[in-house]
Amino acid sequence: MVVHTTKGRVRGVTLTASTGKQVDAWLGIPYAQKPIGPLRFRHPRPPDRWDHGHDSHILNTTQLPNSCVQIIDTLFGDFPGSTMWNPNTPVSEDCLYMNVVVPRPRPKQAAVMVWIFGGGFYSGTSTLDVYDHRTLVAEENVILVSMQYRVASLGFLYFDTAEVPGNAGLFDQMMALQWVHDNIAAFGGNPRNVTLFGESAGAVSVSLHLLSPLSRNLFSQAIMQSGSPTAPWAIISRDESILRGLRLAEAMGCPHNRSEIAEATECLRRMNASDLVENEWGTLGICEFPFVPIVDGTFLDDHPHRSLATKNFKKTNILMGSNTEEGYFFIFYHLTELFRNEENVYVNRDEFLQAVRELNPYVNNVARQAIVFEYTDWLNPDDPIRNRDALDKMVGDYQFTCNVNELAHRYADTGNNVYMYLFKHRSLSNPWPSWTGVMHGDEISYVFGEPLDPNKSFQPAEIELSRRMMRYWANFAKTGNPSVSEDGTWTATYWPVHTAYGREFLTLDVNSTATGRGPRLKQCAFWEKDLPQLLSSTSTPQPSPPPPAKDICASSATLQSPGSATLLLLLATLCPLLATLWPLLATLWSSLATLSSTSLQASSWSLLASSSPILTTLWPLHATLWPLPASLWPLHATLWPSLATTLVATHHLPHRSTMPSIY
Template sequence: MMYCKLSFITMVCWMFACKGAFVHSDQNHQELSSYPSDDAKQMPNDDISFDDTIASLDDNLAAVEQMEEEKYVHARDTNSKYGADDDPLIVRTKNGRVRGLTQTAATGKVVDTWYGIPYAKKPIGQLRFRKPIPIDKWDSVDPNFILNATKPPNSCIQNIDTLFGDFAGADMWNPNSPLSEDCLYLNVVVPKPRPKNCTVLVWIFGGGFYSGTSTLEVYDPKILASQENVIIVSMQYRVTSLGFLYFGTPDAPGNVGLFDQLMGLQWVHDNIAAFGGDPENITLFGESAGAVSVSLHLLSPLSRRLFRQAIMESGSPTAPWAVISREESIRRGLLLAKLLGCPHSPNSIPLVVDCLRNVNASVLVREEWVTHGVCDFPFVPVVDGEFLTCHPKDCVRNRDFKNASLIMGSNSEEGYYFILYFLTDLLRNEEDIRITRQDFLHAVGQLNPDMNELAKQAIIFEYTDWMSPDDPVKNRDALDKMVGDHHFTCNVNEFAHAYAEAGNNVYMYFFNHRSSHNLWPSWAGVLHADEINYVFGEALNPKKRYLPAEIDLSKRMMRYWSNFAKNG
């Protein structure tokens, strides 16, 4: 159990770089914009007029609205046999041709998009719980067949969050495309004019391995791709028990959600050149469980050759929720089987899997929350001996990882989001929440149910402000730091430190800007995942009416991320 007190300098987005050592002072501060680069790769001008920025965006708004109705002009409603090879929206992949569409970002810039390209066979029927199988060529029967890739793909089966009703701050993370087990698809967004040997960023979404989808509005890549002239790829992968049930057999090997990602990465490496991308310059980036996934690809001997560097937002493989033991994963799987009325003896695993394979997928995931601690997500990666050959802590200790440049960081209030879902009576979604000393002491036990009394007392001692132990605001904020440090911030720092000591370039950020669009109570501060809107450029959408300083912040973050991807 490791907790830590933060010592970051407080500013909107603070970054430092190090090689061979973990830097702790401003003396060694180095911004990502210090990379040798041409004008196209420079940071936005610090003297830029915010009024000019808004005026320029407003000038584009009318054009954006006019083009909105026409953005699907290049798409066909169904898969087609017809289409000329000189059509730039028809791309020949190793599996066959795909037809995309031209879209306009909210800024008025244009991109070409291919939605829902299949990268594996449908994981249904007997393939449920199994590793993905490469998809067959779709033009093997009819060489004239062209796959229509103009509609967002299905989201993988998961539960819908209804705890806060239609509250937009929570509902924004619910899937916005149909739920289905048939979900192994990826999306490619390419700037126009079509580049050659373009830098590629592959986004892996988060969601605790129990939720998430690449199609969320907050992940819309059109602004980032067009603004920074990079190709953005995003993929669906199986979550919940459908992606992470483990019994150590070919029928339920575990980590199949990670194997989905691996197959998606292999597809990108094999095919992205046809879209104008450079297969030797691929950067993975992800947030939360997506960041954990990225870090596990750094550790996996199967993934390392498929990308060059990585960006991890609020996630590390050494987080306590990131990887569980095989024994614990089997225990959870058998408990799920019991709840569903299936055989649940450890001596009858084939019968257990066969029964679970025939349960309706929606019923399966509805019953699977078999854990009881905060951030204790039920079905997550395991050390399976194939994708993961060592526990992340051991991999890090032995430096058994891909040497690569990294960006890592966390937000100032990482814990509140999860406490809001866990202690629903104590931390309600309303203003002016205060926590008495007695409630604080009780909450420590609720948040850490598996800890012994000595450990709980150590946590209380560490996170109590002993100058004012009864302060209800400080007690409330201590709960956030307790959860955020343990589950996110400390392990991010730990992983970054290990990578830097191995001689790698490690760039860190600390995000503490509370967005003017944040819908949660003001005391919740800068929540887990709040930086995503700025990374993908939502602030540049004039319809959203972000503040001028927020537009500038988003431009800077997009430039930091893309310059890193381009230059390492």
């Protein structure tokens, strides 16, 4: 049970899986120096040797390591559906440790699977019960490795300095991957066959390693469950990240001006770590997490969208997918009064429209109305169940399913083998209300073999589904194909390759091996193509100076009040009318512009206005344009009919680079 590593010897422990099989485990191996004191916020540093040159010293690695400092979820009290994600080991800044679990007897050149936990980059730990490594290792004869990495501001604060360089949590992961590369052979693993797998923020992390020029050569292939690098919540701009850091400094009573970065850093280093993570949360939207990765120019050399477009990523096999109800888990935490943790929750039409507004705070009215139109069942627009479920699909599509699809399509386009799934089974023992369906994270227990535990209340069909999924995941790690085992035998169900033209996926469900296309191709086309095209087609650059009526029509882009939809309809009616009146206005203008007396101008305008209330509205705008030469108006008269058809211009959230964000 003693293994030699590059930093010294470690002693492990033999454990028994729930199925009765034994495995060997080394728990809490240090892979970096303690990130405390002056090392807080910095990239990790390699650990010192622990034997200090004395071969007799062996490090005991027999206890689960600390979890990194994070907030604890208390919203639903001791409800197991939420507390299952809270840390189950003490939280500490001293947390950069990893775990290695190996089958017995010790294998040689075994496939290695490295798990990266999720939690929105603000929470999570590799030690959760639902991630219990023992069953997957014992049943599938793979080596399973996991690491703790820093989360929240301690892992992702960014000030664009050497002291606070950002992405520290990703560099933690990369140092752990380097440790695997250097040491896993001593445990019986094959360093040339390492598969990363993760869920949610863990899946985003895996995908960022696919893009990173620094870490992409430290592993072979990747599995991503409900996450991709183009998820709206995965990346924020550097400016936005600095701004959030300064807001945190202000909340902690530290210097918080842009010119005081050094002082803010020193002050934040002195603060209690738990106080830091408790003060990170300001007014954020759904799925918006305070401190997340950035394009730092080092770990990431370009934005994920551009990296994918230019094919700047690791070319390898990938397996990925999502669940049918990805949105509900997050809606619970964002609309707590409407979405209660109980049965018989319904959403009427007014509540649906208000929820769409609250879940889409950064888009303009045209975009919001388009979203309402896309997710309304127009055969039953007042159906409270369909309205409730539509909100789940709206959030789930945009935040998870569609960007997972996008990555799969990009990879398939470049000729890589892509295997895609849609997880559709709801466990009978699921503690959440029945209407929540198959939520974000529900597949994890099946990947790690929890249904095989005889002390848990899973049904035989669920046990079979878990065995099938463990085999798929392990086969992929061993051979690059979930359908093909190490000995060349095929699974009973063939998992089709996801192609750019067919977009095939396999359904993961009890008593079902159906295949499909997509998933949710229509809805994803809305987010990825229709909505951006709508906003682009309704966006017109402001001419300088603009025609008065153009000002009115274009100003509808900025309408955000509750009555905006009504005003948009009014403008849609007025603008064609103004286009018709424009030749008359141009003629009158030429006459009025020759008048030198302001009183004559005003009296002429009053006479004109008395015949048209519409022109009364235009008076303040025309009053500023009297000096314009009359010769310009024929040109405006020519342009106006086309300009008048444009009603709105899109708003862009400063730290978003692509679509308007739902969160």
